Amino acid sequence: MAMFEPAPMITRLKQLNMAAYAPFIALLLLILFSSIASESFLMPRNITNVLRQVSYTGIIALGMTFVIIAGGIDLSVGSMVAVVGVLTIMIINGAGDGWWAVAMAISSAIALGGVFGALNGLIVTRGKVASFIATLATMSIFRSMALYTSDAGEMVSENSHFSDIGGGYLWGIPYPVWVFLLLAIIFHVLLKHSAFGRHVCAVGSNAKVASYSAIKVRWVYFMTFVIAGASVGISAVLLASRLNSISPSDAGIFYELDAIAAVVIGGTALSGGKGTIWGTVIGIIILGIINNMLNLMGISPYLQGMVKGLVILIAVLVQFKGDR
Amino acid sequence: MTQPIMQIYDIVKEFAGVRVLHNVSLDILPGEVLGVLGENGAGKSTLLKIISGIYTQTSGHITLDGNQVSIRSTSDAKRLGIAMIPQEFNLISSLNVFENIFLGNEIKKGILLNKPMMRHKAHTLLTELATDLSPDALVETLSVAEKQMVEIAKALVNDSRILIMDEPTTVLTDHEVEIFFTLVDTLKQRGVTIIFISHKLKEVKLLCDRLAILRDGHLVSLDDVSQINEKDMARKMVGRELNQIYPHRNEPSDETVLKVHHLSIKGVLKDINFALKKGEVLGFAGLIGAGRTETAEAVMGLRKKDTGDIEINGQAVTIHTIADAVSHHLAYLSEDRQGKGLIMNFDIPKNITLISLAAYVRGLIQHKKERAVAQEYVKRFDIKAASLNSNLINLSGGNQQKVYLSKWMDTHPNILILDEPTRGIDVNTKKEIYHFIRSLTEQGVSIIMISSELEEVIGLSHRVIVMRSGEIMGELSGDAINEKEIMYYAAGLKTMKQEA
Numbered sequence: 118m119a120m121f122e123p124a125p126m127i128t129r130l131k132q133l134n135m136a137a138y139a140p141f142i143a144l145l146l147l148i149l150f151s152s153i154a155s156e157s158f159l160m161p162r163n164i165t166n167v168l169r170q171v172s173y174t175g176i177i178a179l180g181m182t183f184v185i186i187a188g189g190i191d192l193s194v195g196s197m198v199a200v201v202g203v204l205t206i207m208i209i210n211g212a213g214d215g216w217w218a219v220a221m222a223i224s225s226a227i228a229l230g231g232v233f234g235a236l237n238g239l240i241v242t243r244g245k246v247a248s249f250i251a252t253l254a255t256m257s258i259f260r261s262m263a264l265y266t267s268d269a270g271e272m273v274s275e276n277s278h279f280s281d282i283g284g285g286y287l288w289g290i291p292y293p294v295w296v297f298l299l300l301a302i303i304f305h306v307l308l309k310h311s312a313f314g315r316h317v318c319a320v321g322s323n324a325k326v327a328s329y330s331a332i333k334v335r336w337v338y339f340m341t342f343v344i345a346g347a348s349v350g351i352s353a354v355l356l357a358s359r360l361n362s363i364s365p366s367d368a369g370i371f372y373e374l375d376a377i378a379a380v381v382i383g384g385t386a387l388s389g390g391k392g393t394i395w396g397t398v399i400g401i402i403i404l405g406i407i408n409n410m411l412n413l414m415g416i417s418p419y420l421q422g423m424v425k426g427l428v429i430l431i432a433v434l435v436q437f438k439g440d441r
Numbered sequence: 442m443t444q445p446i447m448q449i450y451d452i453v454k455e456f457a458g459v460r461v462l463h464n465v466s467l468d469i470l471p472g473e474v475l476g477v478l479g480e481n482g483a484g485k486s487t488l489l490k491i492i493s494g495i496y497t498q499t500s501g502h503i504t505l506d507g508n509q510v511s512i513r514s515t516s517d518a519k520r521l522g523i524a525m526i527p528q529e530f531n532l533i534s535s536l537n538v539f540e541n542i543f544l545g546n547e548i549k550k551g552i553l554l555n556k557p558m559m560r561h562k563a564h565t566l567l568t569e570l571a572t573d574l575s576p577d578a579l580v581e582t583l584s585v586a587e588k589q590m591v592e593i594a595k596a597l598v599n600d601s602r603i604l605i606m607d608e609p610t611t612v613l614t615d616h617e618v619e620i621f622f623t624l625v626d627t628l629k630q631r632g633v634t635i636i637f638i639s640h641k642l643k644e645v646k647l648l649c650d651r652l653a654i655l656r657d658g659h660l661v662s663l664d665d666v667s668q669i670n671e672k673d674m675a676r677k678m679v680g681r682e683l684n685q686i687y688p689h690r691n692e693p694s695d696e697t698v699l700k701v702h703h704l705s706i707k708g709v710l711k712d713i714n715f716a717l718k719k720g721e722v723l724g725f726a727g728l729i730g731a732g733r734t735e736t737a738e739a740v741m742g743l744r745k746k747d748t749g750d751i752e753i754n755g756q757a758v759t760i761h762t763i764a765d766a767v768s769h770h771l772a773y774l775s776e777d778r779q780g781k782g783l784i785m786n787f788d789i790p791k792n793i794t795l796i797s798l799a800a801y802v803r804g805l806i807q808h809k810k811e812r813a814v815a816q817e818y819v820k821r822f823d824i825k826a827a828s829l830n831s832n833l834i835n836l837s838g839g840n841q842q843k844v845y846l847s848k849w850m851d852t853h854p855n856i857l858i859l860d861e862p863t864r865g866i867d868v869n870t871k872k873e874i875y876h877f878i879r880s881l882t883e884q885g886v887s888i889i890m891i892s893s894e895l896e897e898v899i900g901l902s903h904r905v906i907v908m909r910s911g912e913i914m915g916e917l918s919g920d921a922i923n924e925k926e927i928m929y930y931a932a933g934l935k936t937m938k939q940e941a
Binding site for chain 2: 310311312315316318319322323325326327328329330331332333375390391
């Protein structure tokens with residue numbers, strides 16, 4: 118059997134894994150439904166709003182995708198937004214007025230996120246604590262750090278340029294959306310076309326096989342937390358800039374849930390080993406549109422959590438069916 | 442004539458349009474041991490998975506005691522008294538023997554578990570099975586053979602009348618296999634019907650009453666075991682004459698490529714010394730647990746050594762991690778293909794390049810080059826798969842092993858350690874692997890082959906080292922390489938030390 122003659126079209130279609138396209142199909146259906154249900158949905162202003170709203174959690178979800186594919190989870194991202202946000206505003210206020218202070222704030226936010234992520238990574242890989250427990254603990258620690266350093270008060274930026282980055286537009290599209298899309302492309306390339314990305318999938322699929330294949334399993338797993346942390350840093354500085362302030366008690370609340378939900382809706386296996394960045398992008402947009410539609414249709418905000426929960430359940434059920 | 446207990450009519454199974462079983466019809470008689478033989482991918486596992494409810498047939502039907510039955514799930518099968526003893530056991534290691542035996546069939550007193558009753562019944566059952574296994578032993582402390590016993594007892598508690606065993610003896614030592622044989626007799630006396638898959642023709646001949654042979658999804662023959670000899674079995678499985686399973690030996694050179702001095706790991710290995718010549722096959726024989734895998738893993742940097750020096754081509758080298766070993770062109774195919782060797786949800790190219798990935802990266806992974814190289818290995822080893830993109834889980838055991846071999850060949854090894862390289866593999870693929878081993882040695886690659894199949898150790902090795910309880914008991918070469926000598930050393934009846 119010399120192999121691989123092109124299979125007839127029908128067979129090839131049958132072999133296509135429908136579950137892999139489920140998020141994309143769901144998004145199309147949702148857009149179709151929304152544009153019929155509400156006239157204002159397709160207005161450019163509404164669309165940019167939805168995209169801007171999802172970009173903060175979306176950026177975090179991109180980093181979270183790596184952690185989940187490697188077989189872990191990071192519950193601390195929401196609290197990390199608050200502590201990075203608070204520290205960033207302290208830094209910018211201390212650095213004075215001017216663009217260079219803004220630049221310093223941005224880079225220190227990313228670095229701080231990376232450091233906090235590294236802390237998670239160290240606890241998980243060196244301390245051998247399950248990521249769920251480790252990040253549950255740091256979730257509490259980070260929130261507390263944010264509250265303590267700010268004395269539980271709202272931190273307001275005194276820099277006159279800072280709010281421009283979160284509130285600015287390029288070609289009619291908000292900066293945070295650009296950052297989100299650019300990061301999605303970079304992360305996609307990292308996941309699918311770099312040795313690191315391949316190693317992340319290998320570690321998440323079977324860590325034992327990975328270690329027997331000379332892959333530095335602990336280093337790879339550690340780095341996924343650093344990536345998640347750096348993503349949180351980016352998100353935190355954009356959010357702080359958009360509001361020109363940060364509230365240590367409210368910032369980032371439930372972000373971990375949205376980020377994890379987006380990853381799961383996007384078809385990434387919670388058990389690790391496989392997943393895509395574009396799936397996560399679609400996942401977070403689906404969440405954003407659902408929120409948006411509930412608002413446009415005047416449905417009680419108290420019901421939004423329920424709808425979100427149902428969508429996550431459906432996504433997991435579809436995934437589970439695809440696995441069998 | 443006896444009424445068949447189960448009749449299989451015209452079973453067809455297709456996966457994604459590819460037909461893997463072609464109208465297979467088969468009668469199974471009550472109380473018989475039916476052997477099912479076939480190469481990897483012949484469809485025997487598929488057939489048995491249909492009977493045990495893991496797969497559902499595309500067409501055809503099955504009757505049990507003359508009544509048509511529909512087996513759509515493993516719980517249907519369980520209800521009908523059909524049990525499959527899997528190769529990977531489904532036991533809960535933190536529970537003890539009787540708790541596992543009654544898992545899902547707990548005896549209760551009101552809402553509480555009736556543990557004394559379960560313990561008592563388990564004890565009776567185990568005694569009937571002629572084993573002294575304690576019902577209170579923790580499963581994680583059991584040997585593989587004992588775990589198998591627990592699986593069988595579990596099936597009997599379910600009142601299973603048909604037991605399907607998928608290569609039950611591959612994981613057993615020779616002594617354990619003997620115990621297994623008596624167990625099968627006991628089961629027969631209880632009226633249990635057994636369907637038995639194996640690759641070991643000798644065993645099939647000894648154990649079975651009738652033999653069904655599958656090839657490429659067709660049932661090619663169904664014979665009384667007395668009517669067929671091993672040679673015919675092999676011929677029917679492969680579809681042609683199989684000659685020269687073991688290729689001629691080449692002459693290794695005098696050059697020593699690997700030297701291991703005083704390798705010790707406390708409680709595991711004791712002062713292991715050996716040398717390997719260029720182009721040589723050095724067999725490692727011994728019973729399971731003799732320390733052969735541990736030796737290989739220590740050499741590869743996968744286990745921490747307490748003492749031990751390694752010399753490659755006369756140079757002392759430091760190997761602390763497997764990456765160090767790879768950089769010295771050492772390769773190691775683990776006995777645990779699925780657990781340590783391959784990523785089952787990766788496709789063929791991704792598995793092949795997993796270790797050698799750096800060679801395919803220029804900033805980013807060069808997917809085209811990666812696939813082209815994988816395609817070459819597919820051709821070279823005649824790997825059979827629906828496509829290059831097939832995940833490894835969809836390949837048969839023999840083809841998985843070939844992918845595993847490709848994965849390590851892509852690191853360009855000079856020294857290749859093969860740990861049970863033909864476990865769970867059909868005769869034809871075995872032969873391919875033997876010839877490949879020989880062609881490698883002819884190219885100057887040196888091979889350490891750990892194997893529990895004495896026949897292949899004897900058929901391929903230039904020298905054989907026999908281990909027992911973490912020590913080297915003896916080294917054989919030339920005519921001294923025979924079954925009797927190896928067993929003497931492996932069983933501890935003879936050691937080199939006494940002779941010296």
